[in-house]
Amino acid sequence: MAEKSGDGEKSAFDLMHQFDITPLAGLENTPLAFVTNSAFFMILTVAVIAVLMVVLTLSAKVVPGRGQTISEMIFDFGFGMVDDILGKKGRSFVTFLLSIFLFVFVANILGMMPYSFTVFSHISLTAFMAVIIFLMVIYVGVSRHGLKWFGIFAPAGVPGWLLPLIVVIEIISFFMRPLTHSLRLFANLTAGHIVLKVIGTFAAGAGATSLLTILGGLFLTPVLFALSALEYLVAYLQAYIFTLLAAVYLAEAIEPHH
Amino acid sequence: MTPEMFKYIGAGLATFGFVGSGIGLGTIFGNYFLAVSRNPASAPKFQTWLFVGFALVEAFGIFALLIALMIMFVI
Numbered sequence: 001m002a003e004k005s006g007d008g009e010k011s012a013f014d015l016m017h018q019f020d021i022t023p024l025a026g027l028e029n030t031p032l033a034f035v036t037n038s039a040f041f042m043i044l045t046v047a048v049i050a051v052l053m054v055v056l057t058l059s060a061k062v063v064p065g066r067g068q069t070i071s072e073m074i075f076d077f078g079f080g081m082v083d084d085i086l087g088k089k090g091r092s093f094v095t096f097l098l099s100i101f102l103f104v105f106v107a108n109i110l111g112m113m114p115y116s117f118t119v120f121s122h123i124s125l126t127a128f129m130a131v132i133i134f135l136m137v138i139y140v141g142v143s144r145h146g147l148k149w150f151g152i153f154a155p156a157g158v159p160g161w162l163l164p165l166i167v168v169i170e171i172i173s174f175f176m177r178p179l180t181h182s183l184r185l186f187a188n189l190t191a192g193h194i195v196l197k198v199i200g201t202f203a204a205g206a207g208a209t210s211l212l213t214i215l216g217g218l219f220l221t222p223v224l225f226a227l228s229a230l231e232y233l234v235a236y237l238q239a240y241i242f243t244l245l246a247a248v249y250l251a252e253a254i255e256p257h258h
Numbered sequence: 259m260t261p262e263m264f265k266y267i268g269a270g271l272a273t274f275g276f277v278g279s280g281i282g283l284g285t286i287f288g289n290y291f292l293a294v295s296r297n298p299a300s301a302p303k304f305q306t307w308l309f310v311g312f313a314l315v316e317a318f319g320i321f322a323l324l325i326a327l328m329i330m331f332v333i
Contacts, residue, residue, distance in 0.1 A: 176317075
C-alpha cells in the first residue's frame with residue numbers, strides 16, 4: 001500500500017512515506033540489509049521491555065520499592081484481566097497475553113516519537129500475530145475438549161429450523177476473527193498517523209506564504225497537541241483491545257458454553 | 259469522467275459504512291455511561307465488556323474501510 005502512493009502521484013504532502021520499510025541508513029548494500037527500520041524498531045521494543053523489567057526488579061524485596069511497585073502494577077494488570085475473562089483456569093495464559101500487550105503497547109508508544117517507525121502500521125505483522133492467536137485458540141480448544149469443541153458453532157437453545165443458518169453464520173464469523181483482529185490494530189494506527197501527519201504538515205509547514213496560512217497554522221497547533229494526546233490514548237487502547245480479544249477468544253477455547 | 263475518477267468516488271462512498279459503526283459506538287458508550295451513572299459501583303464489572311462490545315462494533319466499520327482500501331489500491 002505504502003509504495004503505491006510514492007510513485008506516479010504527485011501530492012503536496014507524502015502521507016504514506018512514513019510507512020515505507022527501508023534498510024537502516026548505512027546498511028543498504030551490506031549483508032545486514034535485512035535489518036530494516038521495522039525490524040530495528042521491533043528489536044528496540046523487545047530491548048526496552050527487557051531492560052525495563054530487569055532494571056525494575058533488580059533489587060526485589062518483600063516490601064517493594066518504587067521500581068518494583070511499577071513492575072508489580074504491570075503484572076497485576078495482566079492477572080486482573082485474565083482473571084476477569086478466563087477465570088482461574090486461564091492463569092497459564094498470563095505470560096502469553098501480557099507479552100502481547102507489552103509488545104504492542106511499547107511498540108505503539110515508540111512509534112509516536114518523531115522520526116520513528118510505527119511497527120504495527122503494517123498489516124503483515126498484525127495479521128501474523130492474529131493468525132498465531134487464531135491457531136492457538138483452535139489448538140487449545142481441540143486439545144482440551146477433543147472434537148466436541150466444534151460444538152461452539154451450534155449454540156444451545158436455537159430452534160431446529162434455524163440451526164443450519166446459525167451454524168453457517170457462526171462458522172463465517174469464526175473465520176473472520178483473524179481478519180478483524182488484525183485490521184483493527186493496523187487501521188487505527190495507520191489512520192491515526194496519517195491524521196497526525198496531515199495536521200502536522202498544516203500546522204508547521206504551512207509557511208509564511210500568506211496571512212491565512214500563518215493564522216491557520218497558529219490555530220492548528222493546539223489541535224495537533226490534542227490529537228497527539230488522543231494518539232497516545234489510541235496506542236494504549238488498541239494494545240488493550242488486541243489483548244482483550246485474544247483473551248476472549250481463548251476463553252471460548254478453555255470453556256465453551258454451548 | 260475517467261474510470262480512475264469512479265474509483266475515488268467509490269472509495270469515498272464505501273466510507274459511509276462508518277455511519278453504522280458510529281451509531282453503534284454511540285449506543286454502546288451512551289448506555290455504559292447511563293448504567294454507570296445510575297450505579298457507579300458497577301463500573302469495573304462493565305468495563306471489560308464495554309471494550310469487547312466496542313471492538314465488535316468497530317469491526318463493521320473496519321470492513322467498510324477494508325472495502326475502501328481494496329477499491330483504492332487493489333482493484
